[in-house]
Amino acid sequence: MMFSKNKRMQAGDAAFSRPVIGVTVLGSGIVLLMLSMAFAISVGAADIDFFTVWRSIFDYDSTREADQIIVSLRLPRELAAAAVGAALAVSGSIMQGMTRNPLADSGLLGLNAGASLALACVFAFYPSATYLSVMIVSFIGAGIGAAMVFGLGSLKRGGLTPLRITLAGAAVTALLSAIAEGIALYYKLSQELTFWTAGGVSGTNWVQLRWLLPVVGVGIVIAIMFSKGLTVLSFGEEIAKGLGQRTLLTKTVLMCVVLILAGAAVSIAGAIAFVGLMVPHMVRFLVGTDYRWIIPCSAIFGGVLMVLADTAARLVNAPYETPVGAIVSMVGVPFFLYLARRGGRK
Amino acid sequence: MIHAQQHARVRLAVIIALLFLLALIVVSVVTGFVSLSPEQLARTLLGRGTEKEELILYGFRLPRIVITVLAGMGLAVSGSILQSITKNPLSDPGVLGINAGAGFMVVVYVMFFTVESSTYVYILPLFALLGGIITAIFIYTMAHKKGEGVDPTRLVLIGVGMAAALNGGIITLTSRLGQEEASFFANWMAGRIWGDDWTFVLALLPWILVLLPIAWAKSHVLNTLHLHEHVSIGLGVHVERERRLLILIAVALSSASVAVSGGIAFVGLMAPHIARSLVGPRLQGALPIAALLGAILLLAADTIGRAMTDPIGIPAGIVVSIIGAPYFMYLMAKK
Numbered sequence: 001m002m003f004s005k006n007k008r009m010q011a012g013d014a015a016f017s018r019p020v021i022g023v024t025v026l027g028s029g030i031v032l033l034m035l036s037m038a039f040a041i042s043v044g045a046a047d048i049d050f051f052t053v054w055r056s057i058f059d060y061d062s063t064r065e066a067d068q069i070i071v072s073l074r075l076p077r078e079l080a081a082a083a084v085g086a087a088l089a090v091s092g093s094i095m096q097g098m099t100r101n102p103l104a105d106s107g108l109l110g111l112n113a114g115a116s117l118a119l120a121c122v123f124a125f126y127p128s129a130t131y132l133s134v135m136i137v138s139f140i141g142a143g144i145g146a147a148m149v150f151g152l153g154s155l156k157r158g159g160l161t162p163l164r165i166t167l168a169g170a171a172v173t174a175l176l177s178a179i180a181e182g183i184a185l186y187y188k189l190s191q192e193l194t195f196w197t198a199g200g201v202s203g204t205n206w207v208q209l210r211w212l213l214p215v216v217g218v219g220i221v222i223a224i225m226f227s228k229g230l231t232v233l234s235f236g237e238e239i240a241k242g243l244g245q246r247t248l249l250t251k252t253v254l255m256c257v258v259l260i261l262a263g264a265a266v267s268i269a270g271a272i273a274f275v276g277l278m279v280p281h282m283v284r285f286l287v288g289t290d291y292r293w294i295i296p297c298s299a300i301f302g303g304v305l306m307v308l309a310d311t312a313a314r315l316v317n318a319p320y321e322t323p324v325g326a327i328v329s330m331v332g333v334p335f336f337l338y339l340a341r342r343g344g345r346k
Numbered sequence: 347m348i349h350a351q352q353h354a355r356v357r358l359a360v361i362i363a364l365l366f367l368l369a370l371i372v373v374s375v376v377t378g379f380v381s382l383s384p385e386q387l388a389r390t391l392l393g394r395g396t397e398k399e400e401l402i403l404y405g406f407r408l409p410r411i412v413i414t415v416l417a418g419m420g421l422a423v424s425g426s427i428l429q430s431i432t433k434n435p436l437s438d439p440g441v442l443g444i445n446a447g448a449g450f451m452v453v454v455y456v457m458f459f460t461v462e463s464s465t466y467v468y469i470l471p472l473f474a475l476l477g478g479i480i481t482a483i484f485i486y487t488m489a490h491k492k493g494e495g496v497d498p499t500r501l502v503l504i505g506v507g508m509a510a511a512l513n514g515g516i517i518t519l520t521s522r523l524g525q526e527e528a529s530f531f532a533n534w535m536a537g538r539i540w541g542d543d544w545t546f547v548l549a550l551l552p553w554i555l556v557l558l559p560i561a562w563a564k565s566h567v568l569n570t571l572h573l574h575e576h577v578s579i580g581l582g583v584h585v586e587r588e589r590r591l592l593i594l595i596a597v598a599l600s601s602a603s604v605a606v607s608g609g610i611a612f613v614g615l616m617a618p619h620i621a622r623s624l625v626g627p628r629l630q631g632a633l634p635i636a637a638l639l640g641a642i643l644l645l646a647a648d649t650i651g652r653a654m655t656d657p658i659g660i661p662a663g664i665v666v667s668i669i670g671a672p673y674f675m676y677l678m679a680k681k
Contacts, residue, residue, distance in 0.1 A: 103503075108510070152675050163499050167436055168678060170506045174440075174611055175671030181536045182664040186654070273510060326518035333511040337488055340503040 092276020114145020422640020425614025537663010
């Protein structure tokens with residue numbers, strides 16, 4: 001198992017964290033995020049230089065065409081990409097810490113499929129639903145998916161091994177997406193649903209952002225508040241209890257955060273797997289096993305990853321958009337295979 | 347005599363399954379948007395039906411039913427082989443990503459080559475096979491570690507990951523298509539039996555006719571592969587060679603089936619399990635039963651899907667998943 005090495009480190013240094021490196025990584029991550037967003041906003045069908053980007057954001061003038069493109073099309077899109085990436089990465093790192101399972105990810109664990117099913121139901125039965133209700137329904141869907149996977153995975157004693165939870169995720173995903181496809185085909189929504197599933201963050205507007213950004217922000221803040229508990233929890237439930245932690249409270253709160261973040265991400269960008277898998281691993285490699293650093297750094301680098309992936313999706317096959325999920329998968333699958341080869345046994 | 351009892355049991359199961367399949371075929375023929383009553387069916391079979399009745403029976407219903415039966419058999423036998431080889435009761439060509447690999451190549455073929463030519467029906471299974479084999483080789487090598495060999499758990503994990511990735515790839519490719527083609531593939535991925543004339547039957551039949559008997563003849567090898575590797579070697583089985591050959595057969599069967607039936611999961615998972623619980627784990631008996639059960643499952647799913655109100659119905663793959671996924675979960679909980 002991949003945690004054995006980390007454990008050895010913890011044994012030598014009880015609170016294994018590297019504050020100096022953490023601050024450095026976090027700081028450079030924020031700079032990187034700014035740069036990649038500026039880059040993402042400036043490239044596209046109409047190339048706009050950095051100066052214009054700066055001017056139109058901080059000194060908006062609706063008569064200039066470039067300003068309109070930036071403020072009504074590109075800025076919301078890149079903000080959404082950053083928020084979605086952050087949400088997915090943070091929910092992935094929480095799940096990996098809580099389940100002590102290196103393969104945990106909202107896409108592989110049935111959350112995305114649950115949210116997709118919920119969305120198919122909304123499209124079919126309440127086509128006029130507002131974005132807020134769409135988002136709430138996605139939370140519920142993600143919750144149903146997660147409950148099924150975790151319930152199934154922990155039915156047997158010693159239950160939540162990487163294999164069991166991945167298989168449970170595959171089965172739940174198959175079931176929920178079959179029902180979703182059935183509904184979509186029956187109500188002739190398959191085109192809409194496909195575009196939405198593969199659509200990524202294109203077409204995000206300010207109305208959606210007004211709900212998305214605060215929800216993701218609050219979710220991440222709560223995650224950071226409970227990150228110390230998560231670090232203790234990641235040593236194992238027994239140790240956490242031995243250290244006097246109220247594990248039930250921590251787990252419940254963190255699970256709610258996971259559902260809110262994954263549901264919000266899915267409600268905007270569709271089912272995107274592998275972000276939540278990759279980012280926490282990379283971050284852990286840089287800042288160690290202390291979740292007080294892992295969570296904020298995951299949020300930043302998740303944002304960077306999604307912004308860059310979305311930019312690639314726009315540029316690879318311009319003027320057509322390549323689904324951003326596919327771009328992420330191209331990087332994510334080799335990563336998954338590597339992890340599965342290294343730590344998936346047992 | 348245990349042996350004689352076993353044989354009698356297998357024979358009984360085969361007869362019952364065959365009768366059930368026949369009954370299901372009759373039900374399937376009379377079900378559909380344009381109804382064909384049992385009397386009309388009998389009259390048409392005796393050659394005294396109207397032109398319209400003959401067209402419905404021989405032109406639409408029968409070829410589709412034959413394809414469904416063949417594909418169901420192919421998937422079920424493929425699943426039986428894979429479950430024995432991976433020593434994992436939860437394997438099936440859908441779970442392992444082989445169907446997705448085959449499907450990926452089908453999409454590539456339809457996108458980049460002309461579909462108009464008369465031979466494409468026969469080339470399609472070959473393309474699907476190519477995709478299936480590449481995927482299988484990839485999964486197999488990734489799961490192989492020097493000194494440890496192929497770890498069944500790793501094989502399944504990597505397969506699940508590949509299936510997710512390839513399905514993503516299919517969505518990516520199809521999102522560039524026009525409305526009509528995109529909706530065709532949405533249906534195809536959901537497992538709508540789309541081959542509906544006799545050329546599709548001809549395209550699929552040789553694969554099933556050749557590979558099913560070979561698989562059955564190899565059932566004693568499969569029985570030993572299910573044991574520990576050292577035992578199989580001790581029993582004189584060239585484990586690695588036989589394993590590769592059998593994987594090839596399994597991949598070919600599922601790829602050819604997928605090429606005409608679309609992405610159907612869980613048939614290859616369920617049929618072998620039910621067969622084992624009926625006649626025990628010996629594959630000489632369990633394999634033919636699994637094949638018949640696969641045909642029954644898929645045909646039942648397709649018939650249920652077609653009976654849904656509007657003329658398009660619900661794809662068989664969706665019906666199968668809605669039955670199959672809970673069954674998979676039940677197996678996981680029981681194991």
